Amino acid sequence: MALRDTSPPASAGPRPPVAPALDPADRGRLLAGAHHDPHALLGAHPVPGGILFRALRPFARSVAVLVDGRRTPLVSEGDGLFAVVLPLAEIPAYTLLVAYEGDETEVHDPYRFLPALGELDLHLVREGRHEQLWKALGAEPMTHQGVAGTRFTVWAPNAQGVRVAADFTYWDGTAFPMRSLGSSGVWELFLPGVGEGTRYKFEITSRHGHRFLKADPMARCAEVPPDTASIVHASHYEWGDAEWMAHRGDVPVHAAPFSVYEVHLPSWRPGLTFRQLADVLPAYVHDLGFTHVEFMPVAQHPFSGSWGYQITGFYAPAARLGTPDDFKHLVDALHRAGIGVIVDWVPAHFPKDDWALARFDGDPLYEPGNAQRAEHPDWGTFEFDFGRTEVRNFLVANAVYWCEEFHIDGLRVDAVASMLYLDYSRDSGQWTPNAFGGREDLDAKAFLQEMNATVYRRNPGVVTIAEESTAWEGVTRPTESGGLGFGLKWNMGWMHDSLEYIAKEPVHRKYHHHEMTFSMVYAYSENYVLPISHDEVVHGKQALVSKMPGDWWQRRANHRAYLAFMWAHPGKQLLFMGQEFAQGAEWSEAHGPEWWLLDEGYAAEADHRGVRDLVRDLNTRYRATPALWQRDTDPGGFRWVLCDAAEDNVFAFLRYDAEGVPLLAVSNFSPVVRQDYRMAVPDDIPVWYEALNTDDMRYGGSDVRLPDGIKPENGEISLTLPPLATVWLTPTSV
Structure with a gap:
């Protein structure tokens, strides 16, 4: 903090010894921002005749040193350098008095401080094992040697020099060169008086002599785009989710209810900030009964049209929506509403913006050479x-940072397949095999294993989820068994096959019957999530209800039947926003869900509300029925009743909970009512009751309902199957 000088001028006395001149080479490198150890040249140092004080203050009118209330002017050496030698035996406590065109200001000298980063931190950085790296690198407000300020640290091993440029330096880094901390490649500078809210960048001089400004890779807060500076930040948030955090890991996620509402935060309710979203999103998700939300990437990204998948600030929540503490408030509100929070995490790639990670210190650093x-x-x-x-x-x-600092409950890792294969989207001659001649990226595999093992070790109750579209073996197998170590994997095969089937006209579906049954061939090879995500409702793929054939009634009926089939199928569920009320238009990040479809007075409002009511009831029945989630990864929890009724477009299967209590799901994907439709059922269930029927009039259906209590005869039940509908039956009435 700057202090106003009130001391009297020094009385006339003996002229202090002349300061020894800087070595011309050192001087040149210092002024060019290419010196590895500015602390050896600036600050206070013993010399023959006393203590040398030297400061670099470009554009200053004068600089003086204040020792024990006595001020001594420093002599200008040109180019913003000032120096003086005082006849002292040892380096005293001192401050500097710096005058520009305005008033003189008393400041602490940054070059009198020891490094503010410890040897253990540097050792862990060198080893690549610093699991809380954000506490070692970046901008950290702190009190160091009794003085408040901010420690700036950055990894730039190829740089000749690094300087801090900030709003208070008018983005000129000349005055504040950083020192190299040896083989770690880390540069460090403690700037006293600099605090929260300061905007800054690193001015880097590459080994090729080029100079440029870079945002801090470890910045925890950033400017709102299109501005690109980093911001000094310290969290002051007080969490209120202790009970959630204490119990979120009580039941392993693969054996717990897990239905996810996927959200693009900037467009869910366009214009709302993190804090404003906290007032409405938890209530909405809680009302619909989802157990979790999944946010498309919330890390800082400059281009909103990338939906967050082109990240420039991996440690900073998106500034468009608020501060890091604002985001914590949103997560906290969701936890207090009993809702888990998953975020999309994007370690597969980063954009080429010249102020961000690309060629960070003038050479390939974060990217391969x-x-x-x-x-x-x-x-x-x-x-x-x-x-x-x-x-x-x-x-x-x-990955650890988002879990520990923001209490995130899960990381959905984007584009895992693009990381795992050296030839991903590359033709012959555009890639080089690994050491064993294969196409697998062994470094990426090792990274994913390390990430998963570290996250699970440090954060019990957190789940990692892979978006992985190939047949890579062992994605959700533990790392100690050679797997990648994810908790869950998106079932892209089920998604693709089932959407292909449901988009067909019913008369043609019998020729594609296997597309709905094939998923059970591999359903237990991994721990799966069934995703109907944003990727399926953009870029000409159409919204879910618009994929369906037929007139408006048939499309909605197909939509409802498909969702109930999905909720009953082994695996966890994920549904993208807007699909819960069957909006007909593709999603656009510009305007988000078409909420007006639910407005009173809109002609088809009841149709859309009916679908949303169904989603609410699906989640309610799902959470109350352990058969639908308790044995998702156990083949004994599933049994086909009808898997070959292709001519009828009918599917029927049983789900069992840990106690053997079943749920019977029957889907009729034909637009006809099927009377007296018979199927075999377990002989130990005396009566079956309708638990859910997507043809219910409340959802917009034709209200073909099943009678109260269906009794088996000779090991079979006879049902009237409603058209384009899924029915759930249980041994107990709802």
Whole structure:
């Protein structure tokens, strides 16, 4: 903090010794921002005749040193350098008096402080094992040697020099060169008086002599785009979710109810901030009965049209929506409403913006040095160098950071397949096999294993989820058994096959019957999530209800029947916003869900509310029925009743809970009522009751209902199947 000088001028006395001149080479490198140890040149140092004080203050009118209330002017050496030698035996406590065009200001000298980063931190950084890297690198407000300020640290091993440029320096870094902390590649500078809210960047001089400004890779707060500076931040949030955090891991996620509402926060209710969303989103999700929300990426990204998948600030929540503490408030509100929070995490790639991670210190650093390997062919981005320990550490610590600092309950890892394969989207000659001649990226595999093992070890109750679209073996197998260690995997095969089936006209569905049954061939090879995500309702793929054939009634009926089939199928559920009330238009990040479809007075309002009512009831019955989630990864929890009724477009299967109590799900994907439809059922259930029927009039159906209590005869039951509908039956009445 700057202090106003009130001391009297020094009385006339003997002229102090002349300061020894800087070595010309050192001087040149210092002024060029290319010196590795500015603390050896600036600050206070013993010299023959006393103590040398030297300061670098460009554009200052004068600089003086204040010792024991006595001020002594420093002599200008040109180029903003000032120096003086005082006849002292040892380095005293002192401050500097710096005058520009305005008043003189008393400040602490940054170059009198020892490094504010410990040897253990540096050792862990060098080893790539600093699991809380954000506490070692970046901008950390602190009190150091009794003085309040901010420690700036950055990893830039190829740089000749690094300086802090900030709003208070008018983005000129000349006055504040950082020191290199040896082989760690870390540069450090403690700036007294600098506090929260300061905007800053690092001014880097590359080994090639180029100079440029970079945002802090570890910044915990950033400016609102299109501005790109980092912001000094310290959290002051007080959490209120202790009970949630204490019990979220009581039941393993694969054996617990898990239905997810996927949300793009900027467009769910356009214009709302994190704090404003906290007032409405938890109540909405709680009312619909989802157990979790999944946020599309919330890390800082400059282009809103990327939906968050082009990240430039991996440690900073998106500034468009608020501060880091604002985001914590939203997570806290969801937890207090009993809702878990999953965030999309994107370690597969990063954009090429010249102020961000790309060629960070003038050379490939976060990206591979091999140009063939560095660029992602699909997205025009760079890939991370998973073989470099510091880069792996940056990403592993980032996963830990979101879980520990923001109490996140799950990480859905984007584009895992693009990381695992060296030839992903590459033609022959565009990739190089691994050491064993294969196409697997062994470094990426090791990184994912390390990330999963670290997150699970440090954060019990957290789940990691892979968006992985290939047949890679062992995605959800534990790392100690050679697997990647994810808790869950998106079932892209089920999603693709079932959507292909449901989009067919009913008369043609019999030829595609296997597309709805094939998923059970591999259903227990991994722990699966069944995703109807944002990817399926954009870019010409149509909204879910619009994929369906037929007139408006038939499309809604198909939509309802499909959702109930999905909720009954082994695996967890994920549904993207807007699909819970059957909006007909594709999602657009510009305007979000079409909430007006639910407004009173809109002609089809009841149709859309009916679908939303069904989703609420699906979640309610799902959570109350252990057969639908307790044995999702146990083949003994499932049994086909009808898997070959292709001519009828009918599917029927049983789900069992840990006590053997069943639920019978029957889907009729034909637009006809099927009278007296018979199927075999367990002979130990005396009566079956309708638990849910998507043809219920309340949902917009034709109200073909089943009678109260259906008794088996000779091991079979006879049902009247409603058209384009799914029915759930249980041994007990609802």
